[in-house]
Structure formats: structure tokens, C-alpha cells
Amino acid sequence: MKRVYLAKNRYVDSVTLMGVAERILGREGITGAESGMGTPANVELLTSLGYRVPEDTCRNDMMLALDAEDEEALEAAHRAGMEMLDHPGGRQQVLRDLRDLELGQFDIAQISLPGEYAAAEARKAIELGMDVFIFSDNVPLSQERELKEFGRTRGKLVMGPDAGVGLMGGVALAAGSIVRKGAVGIVAASGSGAQEVACLIERLGAGVSAIIGAGGHDLLPGIGGITMRMGMERLDNDPDTQVICLVSKLADRGVMAKVLTDADRLSKPVVAMFLGGGEEIFQGSRVRGAFSLQEAAELCCELLTGEKRHLGWGPDEVDRLAEDLLKGITPPRKYFRGLYCGGTFAEEALLLFARENPQVKLYSNINTPYTQKLPSHHQSIGHTLVDLGAEDFTAEAPHPVFDPSLRLRRLERELEDPQAAVILLDFITGPGVHPDPILPFVRMVRQHRDVIFIATICGAQGDPQNITQARKALEEAGVIMADSNQLSARLASALMAALERRR
Numbered sequence: 001m002k003r004v005y006l007a008k009n010r011y012v013d014s015v016t017l018m019g020v021a022e023r024i025l026g027r028e029g030i031t032g033a034e035s036g037m038g039t040p041a042n043v044e045l046l047t048s049l050g051y052r053v054p055e056d057t058c059r060n061d062m063m064l065a066l067d068a069e070d071e072e073a074l075e076a077a078h079r080a081g082m083e084m085l086d087h088p089g090g091r092q093q094v095l096r097d098l099r100d101l102e103l104g105q106f107d108i109a110q111i112s113l114p115g116e117y118a119a120a121e122a123r124k125a126i127e128l129g130m131d132v133f134i135f136s137d138n139v140p141l142s143q144e145r146e147l148k149e150f151g152r153t154r155g156k157l158v159m160g161p162d163a164g165v166g167l168m169g170g171v172a173l174a175a176g177s178i179v180r181k182g183a184v185g186i187v188a189a190s191g192s193g194a195q196e197v198a199c200l201i202e203r204l205g206a207g208v209s210a211i212i213g214a215g216g217h218d219l220l221p222g223i224g225g226i227t228m229r230m231g232m233e234r235l236d237n238d239p240d241t242q243v244i245c246l247v248s249k250l251a252d253r254g255v256m257a258k259v260l261t262d263a264d265r266l267s268k269p270v271v272a273m274f275l276g277g278g279e280e281i282f283q284g285s286r287v288r289g290a291f292s293l294q295e296a297a298e299l300c301c302e303l304l305t306g307e308k309r310h311l312g313w314g315p316d317e318v319d320r321l322a323e324d325l326l327k328g329i330t331p332p333r334k335y336f337r338g339l340y341c342g343g344t345f346a347e348e349a350l351l352l353f354a355r356e357n358p359q360v361k362l363y364s365n366i367n368t369p370y371t372q373k374l375p376s377h378h379q380s381i382g383h384t385l386v387d388l389g390a391e392d393f394t395a396e397a398p399h400p401v402f403d404p405s406l407r408l409r410r411l412e413r414e415l416e417d418p419q420a421a422v423i424l425l426d427f428i429t430g431p432g433v434h435p436d437p438i439l440p441f442v443r444m445v446r447q448h449r450d451v452i453f454i455a456t457i458c459g460a461q462g463d464p465q466n467i468t469q470a471r472k473a474l475e476e477a478g479v480i481m482a483d484s485n486q487l488s489a490r491l492a493s494a495l496m497a498a499l500e501r502r503r
Helices: 014-025 040-048 071-086 115-127 141-154 191-203 226-236 253-264 293-305 315-326 343-356 405-415 439-445 467-476 485-502
Strands: 002-007 030-037 062-068 108-111 131-134 165-168 171-174 181-188 208-213 243-249 270-275 288-290 335-340 362-364 383-387 420-428 452-458
Touching: 002 071, 014 030, 014 062, 014 071, 030 040, 030 071, 040 062, 062 071, 108 115, 108 171, 115 131, 115 141, 131 165, 141 226, 165 191, 181 191, 181 226, 181 293, 191 208, 191 243, 191 270, 191 293, 191 343, 191 452, 208 226, 226 243, 226 253, 243 253, 243 293, 253 270, 270 293, 270 343, 288 293, 293 485, 315 485, 335 343, 335 405, 335 485, 343 362, 343 383, 343 485, 405 420, 405 439, 420 485, 439 467, 452 467, 452 485
Parallel strands: 108 131, 181 208, 181 243, 243 270, 270 288, 335 383, 335 420, 362 383, 420 452
Antiparallel strands: 002 062, 030 062, 165 171, 165 208
């Protein structure tokens, strides 16, 4: 017995909805539970699963789709689901309007609403004396600029829109990790990039004071790096921060120049990594330039401790490992497949492949000069790297850090291809992402010993997923574990080159 219940004009973020569906699925008499907003993609998904979605469903309606043994179980599960949404419990306070709060009652507001509503709520939070962290995307650039200018007049940070990772006052925001407290402060226009640097700093024995997520548009000319520049100043005045690290994809040259000029005026040493940029960006600046996420983490720790520390394999070790692994790959297996969920990780890998294997034809769903565009993002061709967190995938399903089922299905299809030889996976942990993003893949990997699996975990020891145990499970299943995204890509690159030489 299947039924779709609607809550008209009620927005609930995808992480909360996924948790509610999982809890309902454990109830007696319930054989299926799905939840989501009433977007065309979600309506199509429920229809394909045999649900009859009400004709008046709109994208602002919350849908709870249940499959039960009888009417009694169906209604009981619906009541339980709505109770979970209305009264989440714990220390959370359910508000109908931010203005119900008192001035100065809270330091920060995390906003996860449809883009058309996010700016108005963020402005209310700033007026109440809060920094804001805006997870929402699809906020017009003009509204973002206006909001950040307003925040600047009040001395409040506007992190985002489209900020994916943050760490403020020891609290992980959005998809962030619970990184050990320390003396490196990070300001980033790249969520997964900031998380990787922070977690590698922890792995190198240091810690992080804060991660200020500027949002992916902050370094555009229309914004001018407002949040990154304010974030640097905040960290320069923070007694717990000794080293400042800037992380971004390559951005507007004029804005990057302004950021570096501001950085040169700070009292603390600064490391900057603009992914895809060269040494010329840093000419005439006191800022230490890094050219990979791993190098940024290593430089921060060097400035902090005075000691050079390095992670993982050296270049010779990577080449030897690739040659050893190649012996286990037998025809017709001959192609690499990268299934990424971190957009910055995918881009860092593509840059490395382009530098080390310029002669290899590589396909991707990402628009870059380094690859050929896949005719369909659903189907790999030859050597393929896909970012499953890109819009062409997330328009159809939740981001894979919140719901790994889409990537699991894609991995299953790749393993059905007899030519797939090497598969690379990145995993991201933290309190705000899926509670078990790794172990479902372990079960699938165990069944395919004739394929080389490479993986890396971007996570911290404080994360609830227990990254030490997860890494051990992957290794026992036969996965080659790399200590960073850069190293996993370097090993994949060496294997790709070796497979091409064999052909």
C-alpha cells in the first residue's frame, strides 16, 4: 500500500528528510519510505517507484512517500514522520521566524532554504548580531553582493551562498568535519578543498582554529572577495590563529590580486592555494603559494612548527606501486574510471592528469579544457572521470555526500563493464553528511578482486563515521588507500599511463 503525503509550502532540507525516511523505514509494517521536496526530478523518481504523486504538487511542497502493509501502519508512520519534523528534539529550538530571537542570543545562523528565501532570512540574522553561513545556492549575485555589503557594515561575516563547509567555535557546519582544534585558520571559496586541507593538517599532527567558507562566488568580480578578505582580517585578530590559509579554485585575476594585497598587510604568515594557478600569481607577494591541497596543508604545518612534514608516498613509491598493481590487471580491462563526489577533488585530479598524461584521451561531465565532454553523464567512455556532485547529477538526486545511493548505482554499472580496470573513489565524512558513506561500498568492492580500487577519505578523527575503522575495512576489502586526494590521483595517473603503454 503506497501513498504520498504532502506538506504544502513547507521546506525541509535534504539531510533532514533523508534521516526521517531512514528512521521511518525501521518501523514495523513499513516496507518503503522516501522523502523529498516536490521538484520535477523527485516527482519523477517517486512515480518510477510506483507512487501516485498528487497533481497539485509544487517544488515548495514537502513529500513523504510511504509503502506499508496496511492502512494502520501507513497512518502511524506518517504521524511519526511529521512528529520528527515538528519536534526534532535535543537542544534544537523550532522557530517560525528568526525575529522570535533576541538580539545577541546566538553568534551564528546556518541557513538552508531555497535560494529565493535565503537572503531575506540572512539579513534578519545579521540584524540580530549573527554571522551567517548560507548553505543555500541559487541566490542571485546581486543579492549576494548586497547581503555581504550589509554584513560588512555590521562587522558580520556572510559565508556563502553555496558554502559547503565551515568550522566556527568548534562546531562543524554543513558538510564539514570535526577537526582537532589548533592554530591554522582557513578561509576558502571551495568547500571540499577547505575540508581536505583541514583534515590533512590534522593528519600532520596540527589543528585548525576555524574554517570560514566564503562561498563559490566570492572571488567573482561582482563580489570582489568580500568574505575572504573579511575572513582573513578576522583570523588575523584571532589569538588562537597563528597561520592563515586561503583555498580556492583559480578565480578572477583582479580579485585574487586584491586578496593577496590584503594578505600582505596581515601580521600573520599566509599560505594560499588557487587551484590551477601558477607561480606568477604570487610574484611580489609575501604569501606562500601552494599548488595542491596537500602542499597547502604541509606548508601551513611547516610555518607553524618550523619542521617539514610530508604525507604518503613519494614519486618513486607511486611508480613502483603502479607497476606492481598493473601485473594484476588482465585484458580486456584497460580503462580508468573516477567517481568523485568532491568537485574540487575532481578538478585537482583533472589538473594532475593533464600535466602528467597530456597524451591520454579523458572524458568527463565537467566542462574543462583538459577533457572531452561525455555525450551522456550517465555513461562512461574509455578513461572517464565524473563529478557526481555536479549539477547534472544533483538535479536528479541528492548530493552523494548526503545520499550515496546514486554513486553506488553508478559503481555497479562501471563494474558491469569488462573494460573497467581502475576505479577511484573519494569519501567525505562529518556530522552533517551521510552516517555511513563508506561501508556500503566495501561490500561491493569485495566482490570484484579483478579491478584495482583506489580511495581516499577526507575526514577527521572527531567525525562520527570512525574514519580509522572505515579505512581498515576498505583496506581489508583490497582497496589501495591514499593519504590525500593528490596522492590518489597521482597513483591513478601512473596506472592510466601504464595501461596506455600496454595498449
